[in-house]
Amino acid sequence: MELSDLDVVSLHDEALRQWYALSEQPEVEAGDSLESVVLAQHFCNFSLWNLEDEARRIDVDDSYIANIKRAIDARNQKRNDLVERVDERLLAELEGVDVSAAERHSETAGAIIDRLSILSLKIWHMSLNARREDDAGLASECREKLKVLERQRSDLASCLRRLLEDFAAGRRFFCVYRQYKAYNDERLNPSLYKNKAGA
Numbered sequence: 001m002e003l004s005d006l007d008v009v010s011l012h013d014e015a016l017r018q019w020y021a022l023s024e025q026p027e028v029e030a031g032d033s034l035e036s037v038v039l040a041q042h043f044c045n046f047s048l049w050n051l052e053d054e055a056r057r058i059d060v061d062d063s064y065i066a067n068i069k070r071a072i073d074a075r076n077q078k079r080n081d082l083v084e085r086v087d088e089r090l091l092a093e094l095e096g097v098d099v100s101a102a103e104r105h106s107e108t109a110g111a112i113i114d115r116l117s118i119l120s121l122k123i124w125h126m127s128l129n130a131r132r133e134d135d136a137g138l139a140s141e142c143r144e145k146l147k148v149l150e151r152q153r154s155d156l157a158s159c160l161r162r163l164l165e166d167f168a169a170g171r172r173f174f175c176v177y178r179q180y181k182a183y184n185d186e187r188l189n190p191s192l193y194k195n196k197a198g199a
Contacts, residue, residue, distance in 0.1 A: 008113055009157050011035065012042055012120035019046055020124070030082060034089040041086060041110075042117045044079035048072060049121050077184050079114070086110035087176045090164070099173040105163055108174040112160045119153040 019025045028043035030036050055068045087110035126149055130142040166172035186192040 008038060008116055008160070009120070009153065011038060012117055013124075015039055015042055016046065016120060016124050019043070030085060034086070034093075037082060037085045037089055038113060041079060041082035041114065042120075044075055044082060045114070045117045045121060048075050048079065049125075051075065073184055083108075083110040083114050084176050084178065086113055087174070091176065094167050094173075097168060097173075098170050099167070102167075102170050102173045105166075105172050105174045108176065109160060109163055109167075110176075112156060112163065116153060116156055116160070119149060119156065123149050123153065 015028075025043075025046075028040050030040035051068055051072050055065055055072065057065070087108045090109050123146065126142050126146045130139055130146050132139045132142070163172060163174070167174070182188040186196060
C-alpha cells in the first residue's frame with residue numbers, strides 16, 4: 001500500500017495544523033499520487049466544516065446563507081468525486097489480486113478514509129474546546145468527548161488497515177459504485193428540471 005492507516009491519520013492531522021495556521025487557505029488539488037487525492041478530499045471536508053459553521057450564522061442576510069448553501073452543495077459533489085478517486089487509486093494498486101472467493105465489504109476504503117477525515121476535524125475542534133478557559137464545565141465535558149472521538153478514530157483506522165490487508169490477501173474486496181448527488185444534477189432534481197421546462 002502507498003499509505004497505511006496510520007499514515008492517513010497523520011496526514012489528516014498534519015494538514016489541519018498547516019491549514020489552520022494560514023489566514024487564507026489555497027485550494028488543494030488532487031494530483032497523480034494517492035496521497036495528493038487523500039489530501040484534496042480532506043481539504044473538501046475542511047472547507048465544508050467551515051462553510052457549515054458559516055451557514056448557521058444569524059447575523060447575516062438570507063442571501064449570504066443561500067450563497068453558502070450553494071457552495072456547500074458544490075463542495076459536497078467534489079468531496080464525493082474525490083472519495084471515488086481514492087478508491088480508484090487503491091483498486092489500481094490491488095489490481096491482480098484474486099478475489100473470486102473473497103467476501104464483499106459493504107464500505108469502500110475511500111469511504112472509510114472520508115470518515116477518518118471528518119473525525120480528524122471533530123478531534124481538532126473538540127480539542128480546542130477542551131482547552132477553553134472561559135467555561136471549565138464545558139472544557140471538562142469536551143475532554144470526555146475527545147477521548148471517545150480518539151478511540152473511535154483509532155478503531156476506524158484499524159478497520160481500514162484490516163480491509164486493505166484482507167483485500168491484498170484475497171479475503172475481502174470492495175468496488176466503486178459511481179455514486180452521484182442527484183440534487184446537483186438539473187436532469188434529476190425535479191425542482192430544477194421542472195423550473196427549466198417552464199422557462
